[in-house]
Amino acid sequence: MRGQEYTENPQIEGVDAGGSGLGLLRSGLKLTHLRMIVAIEDHKQISAAAEVMNISQPAASRMLNEMESILGTPLCERVSRGVALTAFGRAFARRARTILLELREVDREIGAMKSGAGGTVYLGSVAAPAVSLAVPAINHVSAAYPGIEVNVRIETSNVLSRELLAARHDFIIARLPDDLDPRQFHAEEIGIERACLIVRKGHPLLDKPIVSLSDLHGHDWVFQPPRTLLRRRMEELFISANVPLPSTVINTSSIILTVAIVCGSNAIAPIARDMADFVAGNAADAGNVRILQTDFEIDIKPYSLISVKGRALPPSAKLLYDLIQQRSRMLATD
Structure with missing residues (x-):
């Protein structure tokens, strides 16, 4: 990695003064370079980025x-557990991600035109609104x-x-984490999540018509990972009740x-x-849930329909987005 070279000439190395961006292509910038800088930003290690790139x-x-x-500037710097992008590297990665996203949309649009239908939607959601x-x-x-293909990923709001932001989803149903700049997103609140406690059929606590927090002490638990909203809410309830x-x-x-785990033990789980x-209304093992x-x-904190500001939804994604929005409004009036 070499240091930045400065010049008074407006024709910066690799960039033509006319602003067309063709200078970067003439200097040898390739799509593989764009994929590499995005992979480095995502994985924080050259070795991991290399593996992703095969x-x-x-x-x-x-x-x-x-x-x-x-580009005539350092893009990475060594840190204790890998590499971190410099300010130049972060700017390059942001633009590279946008370019790759647009190319993905071209592929999706052309594919939909060839098939005569649909396209592909990438949706992320927390469990309840899913x-x-x-x-x-x-x-x-x-x-x-029937020509639309929908890909759904269930994860926590943080993930x-x-x-x-990394363009792996068209939009999500989730909550904005406190450590991200909300100005990057368009968010519309569409519901509040309510949780409950589940146990297996025959669990000793089912003998009680109403269970209090003090009754829960001494039992095993299945929780979401630490610092997730549902986990924190349960911990707050225990603490406030002095349990x-x-x-x-x-x-x-x-x-x-x-x-x-719940079906095979006496553990309790909030979901x-x-x-x-x-799950409690279905057959097989899941039907053993009470x-x-x-x-x-x-x-729990309300959830929202969230997209990235300035990033237009493809037609197929916009269709699904609007249907989810309409259903949320219908449920709110019931």
Whole structure:
């Protein structure tokens, strides 16, 4: 990595003064360079970026040197556990990500035109609205527009918000994390998540018509990872009731694993009420799930439909977005 070279000539190395950007292409900038800088930003290590690109680490290092030579400035700096992008590197990665996103949209649009239908939608959601809002909207889209392909990822809001910025989703149903600049997003609040406690059929606590927080002490628990909203809300309830926090805890963000552990043990798990109603009402092992009746409510921060400002939704994604929005308004008036 070499230092920046300054010149009074407006024809900066690799960039033509006319602003067309062709200078970068004439200097050898390639799409693989754009993919590499994005991979470095995502993974914070040259070796990990090389693996994503399916090239060797020496080849990845040479590619980084090429980019720095073309742009005439250092893009990375060594840190204790890998590399961090410089201000120049972050600016380059941001633009590179936008270019790659636009190329992906070209591919999607041309593919839809060739097939005579639809396109592809990338949606991220937290668990509760995925069941109550996303699934009915997806069913409607699939029936009316069979050519549309919908990809759904269920994750925590922290993960989904960062993936949205990285252009891995068209839009998400989630909550904005406190550590991200809200000015980057367009967010419309569409509902509040309510949670409940689930146990297996035959659990000792089901003998009680109403369960209080003090009844929960001494049991094993399945929680979402630390610092997630539902986990923090449960901890707040324990603390406010002066009940000791659970000592035996399994942490997982997987609803399937949560249900499997609950069905095979005496563990208790807090999950979204919509999800609990769904799994408790189905057959097989999930049908062994029961909802505890409690004398306290588990209300969580409202969730929103979130997209990135300045990034237009493709037609297929806009269609699904509008249907979810309409359903949320319908549920709010029921």
